[in-house]
Amino acid sequence: MRWVTCEFEGEERVGLIVGDDVHLHDRGPSLLEVIDGGELAEVAARLRRSPSDVLPLESCHLVSPLPRPPSVRDTIGFLDHVRGCRRAYGRDPHLEEVWYQVPAFYFGNPSSVLGPYDEVPMAPGSRWFDFELEVGAVIGRTGRDLGLRAAQEAIVGYTLFCDWTARDLQRLDTAMGIGQGKGKDSGLTLGPWLVTAEEIADSVRDGALDLEIWASVNGQEIARGTLAGMDWTFAEIVSYVSRGTDLRPGDVIGSGTLPGGCLLEHLTGDPDTFDRWLRPGDVVSLGGDLLGRTEQRVVPGVPVHRLRSGF
Incomplete structure (x- = not known):
């Protein structure tokens, strides 16, 4: 099943893709509420049989x-993404042992979610604006302290995930050593749809999700590869992040960036003179097997209110 949220007659409506059409639910529940209620199969059967509208x-x-x-x-x-970023900044790509012990993660901003075709404002104050090619796993049931099998079964589906990153602001964040901040705070794309786990069950090989994904900027392909190359599987990631805390329906967990799937990894020379950072007017597209395609135009960000330091 492929699920969407569609703006129709001034409201957000849940829809199921059937062939080349979308069968819309009537006014009422969000996709999150349908997932939380464990009703995807029941609602899908109803929408195939008697949708409120078909578009x-x-x-x-x-x-x-x-x-x-x-x-x-x-x-x-993907640990090669970290190695690639280190090389881009002229650092030793060798990873310390801790990177092989647990999957690193940070919390994103749910308030910054964008749709698959929305314009993307540049992060205020940023000149080194970047995208990141990822896939997000969506949790379908509440769980805590999950083993690998339970963690895999907790995933209801997957969606394309673009982590918009202000690399210059990220440098400030990482210099302070307390994790991601404003470098990752201004935009996060999910979509165009949620494809359910059973729809892509045939693509799971030895616990890894073997789906090809790609990214382009202004029609020029930047990266292409498969999720099968992840150093940590989604089951391992979900199991780890569930330690000591509840995961809830609708929680989104990103795969991390496909190696080469951001502009930073293609940096040469001085970041200040690098001419491939995103600028207003650039169009970024992500795509993937069964996952659909996004297309988003970068637009100017708002001016910053300067602090006493001048930044």
């Missing part, structure tokens, strides 16, 4: 399938 998929105004997820965590499932 061509190509004409739907799709927003994020989960416009307001309860929480967002982004992990580093």
